[in-house]
């Protein structure tokens with residue numbers, strides 16, 4: 480089984496992304512739509528100038544909170560969006576996805592930490608949301624994603640991750656296109672791999688601590 484490594488390059492300069500590309504990295508994650516689009520365009524320009532290896536086929540993942548006024552940037556420039564938590568946002572992304580591009584690959588974000596985390600739909604709502612998203616013409620439903628609340632130890636880290644994995648198996652029985660379990664960050668990477676992650680989103684463990692605490 481393979482696990483995709485997503486390098487989360489939020490707040491990092493284009494030069495850091497270039498270094499990662501030269502080291503063989505293809506998949507990049509961004510949290511802020513405009514910052515992500517600026518990097519996507521800068522890297523495309525570098526590629527057109529022959530400054531990147533020809534084999535560098537980049538895949539851009541939007542992983543941050545998705546507000547209605549940011550959906551167009553994501554729909555027009557990214558390959559994936561991991562943070563779908565409401566149908567309204569999914570409908571906007573589908574309507575705004577340009578016809579010349581492949582459908583946007585999406586994950587539904589689930590709040591598996593209860594009160595401790597605000598982002599994501601409730602676990603009880605996930606199946607309905609997945610089925611509604613799967614029916615949208617310009618989106619491909621690929622999986623589930625979570626950002627659990629920080630936990631003290633390994634066992635406590637695994638609990639919400641195993642919950643998401645269980646939900647993934649249940650929903651996959653009804654939505655067979657599901658193949659992606661997007662979980663695991665620098666702090667809970669090992670717990671996520673042990674809990675069945677297929678895609679880990681790693682920022683600081685690749686690029687170093689973020690100094691610029693941009694909101």
Ligand SMILES: *Cc1c(COP(=O)(O)O)cnc(C)c1O
Pocket residue numbers: 487489510542543626664665666680681682683684
């Ligand atoms: C910042 C971020 C990451 C990466 O976090 P690190 O702890 O730096 O590895 C992963 N996923 C999301 C949604 C993020 O916002």
